[in-house]
Amino acid sequence: MAYELKEECGVFGVYGDPEAVTDAYWGIFSLQHRGQESAGIAAVDEQDPGRLVVRKGMGLVTEVLSPVLSQLPPAWSAIGHVRYSTSGESEVFNAQPLLMRTRFGQIALAHNGNVVNAQDLRRSLQAQGAVFQGTSDSEILAHLIARSAAEDLSGALVQAVTQLAGGFAFVVLSPDAVYGVRDPNGIRPLVVGEAESGQGHMLASETCALDAVRARFVREVEPGELVVLDSKGVSRLTAMGWSAVSPCAFESVYFARADSKIRGESAQMAxxxxxxxxxxxxxxxxxxxxxxxxxxxxxxxxxxxxxxxxxxxxxxxxxxxxxxxxxxxxxxxxxxxxxxxxxxxxxxxxxxxxxxxxxxxxxxxxxxxxxxxxxxxxxxxxxxxxxxxxxxPCYYGIDTxxxxxxxxxxxxxxxxxxxxxxxxxxxxxxxxxxxxxxGGGWCLACFGGGYPVPPTLEPVACVGREDDHD
Ligand code: SF4
The missing domain is CATH 3.40.50.2020 (Rossmann fold)
Structure with a gap:
């Protein structure tokens, strides 16, 4: 069976903090265990608010971003990403955030996990003329947004994410807002935080990234929920809804950093x-x-x-x-x-x-x-x-x-x-x-516990920690 490899990663987003670029840097630095192949940050240029600037590349956060951090403009909002890949797909064009120009203006996207119907969506979009640069699920979301008939980006995002299935968390940066979406089963994690200073809100794959930027944990993004961070604070946009909550048990067993809290408890204690x-x-x-x-x-x-x-x-x-x-x-x-x-x-x-x-x-x-x-x-x-x-095998982004x-x-x-x-x-x-x-309802599929979302025919892999397993 062909073994299609994709990424399980770490994502971070911040809106409303004058140190957004620095926050994004330390946010993904603290998520480095979720991916060591590539790193990137996208920020909204404070001097030219319609313009998004991305710096990304292959390597660790310090290797990729420390030399170019000063090239990113002062910004009040930004997103960041670290990525892991296990084979030849670790080329730079799969590094994220992905920058796209849409009729809603520029947007940048980054994701963690795996969209299990990605192949079907990709084929359908290609049949409509979409051209793909890489193999990232973020690119699929970007094309779905671009082709939405909705009047604004929020509406387009809702329409786009409702077509996705699997285990995933996306962060999307626009000139006016940062969006976060979590899969309908809550398989992949995403949390909301608020800066201790009161200036700004954050999204992150794990609470350890909130701690790194002196933000307090507010709540988990609900399964199937689309949240928006903007000048009004944090709001919920209706998205996919959910039927069965199935957070990844392997996050608690191994993948999350020990000090990250999952369902209110550190992975260390679990x-x-x-x-x-x-x-x-x-x-x-x-x-x-x-x-x-x-x-x-x-x-x-x-x-x-x-x-x-x-x-x-x-x-x-x-x-x-x-x-x-x-x-x-x-x-x-x-x-x-x-x-x-x-x-x-x-x-x-x-x-x-x-x-x-x-x-x-x-x-x-x-x-x-x-x-x-x-x-x-x-x-x-x-x-x-x-x-x-x-x-x-895991179909929701963990490379086993x-x-x-x-x-x-x-x-x-x-x-x-x-x-x-x-x-x-x-x-x-x-x-x-x-x-x-x-708590209950964990995804236990890799332990023979049954798949919460019907998998594709081919296992799709991702993830990696530095202390990778056998
Ligand atoms: S199959 Fe295993 S590794 Fe994959 S999401 Fe479920 S619990 Fe996590």
Whole structure:
């Protein structure tokens, strides 16, 4: 099956702050974990308010934007974007924000997630004469806006977004406003914030971006809601409506930054609780609990607390390897793991270890880490996974793997245990995950929980964190 790759990303928007460009910079800087392939900012020129200026390129926020930040005009409104892609589509023309000229004037768009009916929409638009520069879903939205018969941009946006299906969040910059829209199931996150100074409102993929610009969290954008930030403050434009709320459970398990709040609770606390549930479900006779840094440390702490075992840092991460090693090929990923993670012999030598990871996708990371720990003298390694077996590909923007590469899709737990060389292996149950997360209705599709939105025929991938998984 062809593996079409798109991006899962981080978005940020600000309206009404004289430091909008700086806000956008720090906003996406704090969302860097959501994408390291490209970065960009679009701003409304304060001196020429009909003009939007974009600076974007391939690389990290600091690499791409620090040298050109001074080229962006003083602005009261701006949007920003970081993008991750796993293969050849990481060309610069897919970098965002995307700048388009429409009959409503210039607009800039950026998005996170995946529109599952993108192929149908693209074909239909091409049949109407639309020409596409790249493969981004933002470009589809831009063409839908341009072809809307609505009288104003707000109306065109409502008409355009109601044609989209999937898991996505868009931010759109116009000379007069910043818009934000979230998919009808609320699969991908988007939050509203207000500057502590009282000057300006923000939109962001995660609350950590609000904290970075000294904004307070106001609320989550509702599933299917289109919000507008403008001179009147924050207003709700009717958009798609919603029937079933299904926020991505994987955001809480792994993807979101630990200090970001999801449904009112930091991902850190949710992860500790998941570790505790895992310990109750799958205890292990061991001397010490260690986690795979950084993302699995809270799960490991929760496991240790609940099982009354000591927690220690048995693995350390080289934080300076960087995005060079976020590679699409398996061999490159392995090299990246080897360079990024090292064992602390004094912690693991002669010990029976519980090794906690937040997820197991292909199993190659786990196999390498267990070999490493044994080579450093661990007498036993009991692998514990703080999420259920990852059996189904994500169609809503998270890059996992081809379905055929998902270890749990074709192998039993015992077969995976043998493959990774652990003394024992256990996963958190689906019920345990539901109990460990606050609230209900989570998207659990990749854990066999059923797709909240019918997927396309081809899995569409995205996402990436610096501490990318196996
Ligand atoms: S399928 Fe999994 S990764 Fe994708 S949105 Fe649902 S919970 Fe998140």
């Amino acid at each position: 992860r500790r609780r998941l570790g505790g549930v895992l310990a109750a479900e799958a205890p292990a006779g061991a001397d010490v609990v260690i986690g795979v840094p950084d993302s699995s440390l809270p799960h490991a702490m929760g496991y240790a607390e609940a099982s009354h075992l000591p927690f220690d840092f048995g693995l350390v991460k080289n934080r300076y390897v960087g995005r060079t090693f976020i590679m699409p090929k398996q061999s490159e990923r392995m090299r990246s793991v080897q360079l990024k993670l090292a064992a602390v012999p004094e912690v693991v030598r002669g010990k029976r270890l519980v090794l906690v990871d937040d997820s197991l996708v292909r199993g190659t990371n786990a196999r390498y880490l267990i070999q490493l720990l044994r080579a450093c003298g661990a007498t036993q390694v009991h692998m514990r996974i703080a999420s259920p077996p990852y059996t189904d 793997s081809r379905a055929t590469e998902l270890a749990a899709r074709t192998k039993s737990v015992e077969e995976i245990r043998q493959m990774i060389g652990a003394d024992s292996l256990a996963y958190l149950s689906l019920d345990g995950l539901k109990r460990g997360l606050k």
